[in-house]
Amino acid sequence: MNLPLARISKILPWSCVDGPGNRMVLFMQGCNFACAACHNPHTIGQCNDCGDCIPACPTAALTMVAGRVVFDPSLCTQCDDCLKACPISASPMALPYAVADILTLLHQNRAFLSGITVSGGEPTLQSGFVRALFAAIHADPALTGLTCFIDSNGHLGAQGWAALLPVTDGVMLDIKAFEPALHFAMTGRSNARSLSSARIAHAAGKLYELRYLMIPDQTDSDAEIRQLIRFCQDLGGPLRIRLNAFHRQGTAGAAQNWPSIPRSRVEAVGERLGSEGLGPVILPTVWL
Ligand code: SF4
Numbered sequence: 511m512n513l514p515l516a517r518i519s520k521i522l523p524w525s526c527v528d529g530p531g532n533r534m535v536l537f538m539q540g541c542n543f544a545c546a547a548c549h550n551p552h553t554i555g556q557c558n559d560c561g562d563c564i565p566a567c568p569t570a571a572l573t574m575v576a577g578r579v580v581f582d583p584s585l586c587t588q589c590d591d592c593l594k595a596c597p598i599s600a601s602p603m604a605l606p607y608a609v610a611d612i613l614t615l616l617h618q619n620r621a622f623l624s625g626i627t628v629s630g631g632e633p634t635l636q637s638g639f640v641r642a643l644f645a646a647i648h649a650d651p652a653l654t655g656l657t658c659f660i661d662s663n664g665h666l667g668a669q670g671w672a673a674l675l676p677v678t679d680g681v682m683l684d685i686k687a688f689e690p691a692l693h694f695a696m697t698g699r700s701n702a703r704s705l706s707s708a709r710i711a712h713a714a715g716k717l718y719e720l721r722y723l724m725i726p727d728q729t730d731s732d733a734e735i736r737q738l739i740r741f742c743q744d745l746g747g748p749l750r751i752r753l754n755a756f757h758r759q760g761t762a763g764a765a766q767n768w769p770s771i772p773r774s775r776v777e778a779v780g781e782r783l784g785s786e787g788l789g790p791v792i793l794p795t796v797w798l
């Protein structure tokens with residue numbers, strides 16, 4: 511059987527901030543949201559081989575071969591100049607990987623790992639690969655005990671989750687905003703699927719964490735927080751809620767001029783969620 515290849519922007523062999531324990535993280539290329547506040551904006555687009563980034567590379571790590579942009583990782587100094595040059599928020603450094611390639615990396619790092627997280631971009635856009643990878647990990651005796659997590663914007667439909675959840679151990683799901691018009695303005699998409707995905711993952715016992723990014727004067731309003739509380743209460747049961755604090759580092763465009771959210775505001779919302787009987791509530795450990 512031919513397993514699908516994935517286009518992956520970056521692989522972190524170890525991370526302690528992308529799910530429980532120490533995890534390998536795959537940043538999948540491509541996203542169906544266009545979030546103004548995205549901290550990995552170069553993972554949104556898919557490269558169309560226009561070549562605009564080639565002159566920006568100071569080390570000739572990028573070349574055009576037969577109409578395709580070719581990346582030589584051995585020459586790359588990770589300056590990110592090519593990312594700044596791309597007009598469609600893509601990356602010429604995203605490379606194709608087979609399931610077998612990721613399994614090899616996992617075998618090499620097994621002793622240090624608790625699991626793997628697919629992030630992005632939006633990993634469910636490449637759900638055929640994710641399904642095949644997670645199934646292969648669970649079937650591999652040498653990888654027994656590794657957990658498989660998805661970090662998602664939740665825009666996948668019910669049929670997609672029905673196929674993914676049986677091989678998935680946990681979902682970390684972002685709700686960008688509750689007011690539909692605000693969500694559309696922030697992402698270019700409706701939030702109906704994200705809200706539905708949270709319910710689906712929670713009902714399956716696979717919603718590891720609901721995430722909410724607090725942006726000053728946008729998603730931190732009392733009206734939004736009231737909707738966050740109501741949504742979590744409706745889900746019911748213990749629910750891990752992570753409040754993320756907006757900072758401009760890594761963003762592009764208008765978000766570079768937005769202020770950081772005051773720590774006191776995030777902590778106050780955390781206390782309010784707790785006083786409503788919700789949580790555990792996880793707050794940022796680093797404030798920028
Ligand atoms: S990040 Fe690498 S490929 Fe991109 S411009 Fe810098 S050296 Fe070149």
Ligand code: SF4
Nearest residue numbers: 557560561563596602
């Ligand atoms: S990464 Fe962007 S600029 Fe570079 S070839 Fe692809 S689409 Fe063009």
